[in-house]
Amino acid sequence: MADLPCRQVVEVITSYLEGSLGWRERRRFEKHLRGCDACSRYLEQMRATLDVLGTVPVDTLSPEAQSTLLEAFRDLRH
Amino acid sequence: MAGDAGELVAALRAGDEAAFARIVQDWSRPMLTLARGFVSTQASAEEVVQETWLAVLKGIDRFEGRSSLRTWVFRILVNTAKSRGVKEHRTLPWSSIAGDEAGPGLDPALFQSAGEPYPGHWRAAPSAWPEEVAVEGSVLAGEVRRELASVLETLPDRQRIVLTLRDVLGHSSEEVCELLGISQANQRVLLHRARTAARAGIAAYVEGS
Numbered sequence: 001m002a003d004l005p006c007r008q009v010v011e012v013i014t015s016y017l018e019g020s021l022g023w024r025e026r027r028r029f030e031k032h033l034r035g036c037d038a039c040s041r042y043l044e045q046m047r048a049t050l051d052v053l054g055t056v057p058v059d060t061l062s063p064e065a066q067s068t069l070l071e072a073f074r075d076l077r078h
Numbered sequence: 079m080a081g082d083a084g085e086l087v088a089a090l091r092a093g094d095e096a097a098f099a100r101i102v103q104d105w106s107r108p109m110l111t112l113a114r115g116f117v118s119t120q121a122s123a124e125e126v127v128q129e130t131w132l133a134v135l136k137g138i139d140r141f142e143g144r145s146s147l148r149t150w151v152f153r154i155l156v157n158t159a160k161s162r163g164v165k166e167h168r169t170l171p172w173s174s175i176a177g178d179e180a181g182p183g184l185d186p187a188l189f190q191s192a193g194e195p196y197p198g199h200w201r202a203a204p205s206a207w208p209e210e211v212a213v214e215g216s217v218l219a220g221e222v223r224r225e226l227a228s229v230l231e232t233l234p235d236r237q238r239i240v241l242t243l244r245d246v247l248g249h250s251s252e253e254v255c256e257l258l259g260i261s262q263a264n265q266r267v268l269l270h271r272a273r274t275a276a277r278a279g280i281a282a283y284v285e286g287s
Contacts, residue, residue, distance in 0.1 A: 005189075008198065015270075045204060045280070049277040055239065056223055059107045066099075069128060069131050
């Protein structure tokens with residue numbers, strides 16, 4: 001089985017993490033990682049990136065908009 | 079209607095204000111992110127979210143519980159956002175992948191080319207990151223989080239929306255595909271581009287500091 005070059009490994013990393021690689025491709029990917037420190041590090045950094053992404057704040061409705069909605073709720077449901 | 083969902087619906091119907099405040103608080107983030115995928119400005123997306131909540135209040139008595147309450151609310155949101163997007167002549171091509179998204183996500187110059195000893199292999203391994211990058215509460219993690227927030231701002235809309243829904247807000251790929259009306263394959267391409275850019279953003283920050 002041909003080895004997967006690093007350049008392709010980094011492009012299938014999301015498929016790997018999503019569990020959407022076929023078993024053959026998955027085996028090639030994992031075999032490559034066992035012998036390649038650079039790609040192993042890249043995968044580790046991708047996982048760290050996902051951890052940090054989970055802590056990024058996201059905009060929500062302004063407090064004004066939220067209180068307008070609560071008023072509408074009072075008017076409609078009481 | 080099963081368990082908690084039934085209780086929540088009953089609470090809303092009974093005029094339980096705290097229950098309503100809680101779902102507005104919890105669900106408006108993903109709703110705002112989703113809405114932004116169909117309309118042209120953040121202000122417009124906010125109006126779509128407000129309009130959706132008003133429609134939910136008016137329609138809650140008619141909700142039959144065939145889907146979860148959240149799915150029902152998100153569907154109203156997507157429909158509202160889509161019709162507004164049409165009025166604004168805004169159409170993000172969710173169903174197709176643009177040409178600039180078909181190529182590699184990572185700079186090909188990072189790898190050796192055909193004439194070199196190991197074609198397709200790294201020219202130089204990615205530099206190691208300090209462990210604190212992933213240690214929640216560390217100074218560096220805080221800086222990296224701010225850096226990522228600004229990387230997100232620079233991403234193309236579709237990539238930003240998919241990445242935000244999946245990795246920032248934690249929605250499943252099935253849910254994201256259904257809400258945006260895209261295939262798993264297209265979602266994966268957008269997610270991959272966005273994640274690659276996010277990692278590169280951290281790498282540039284860590285190496286530069």
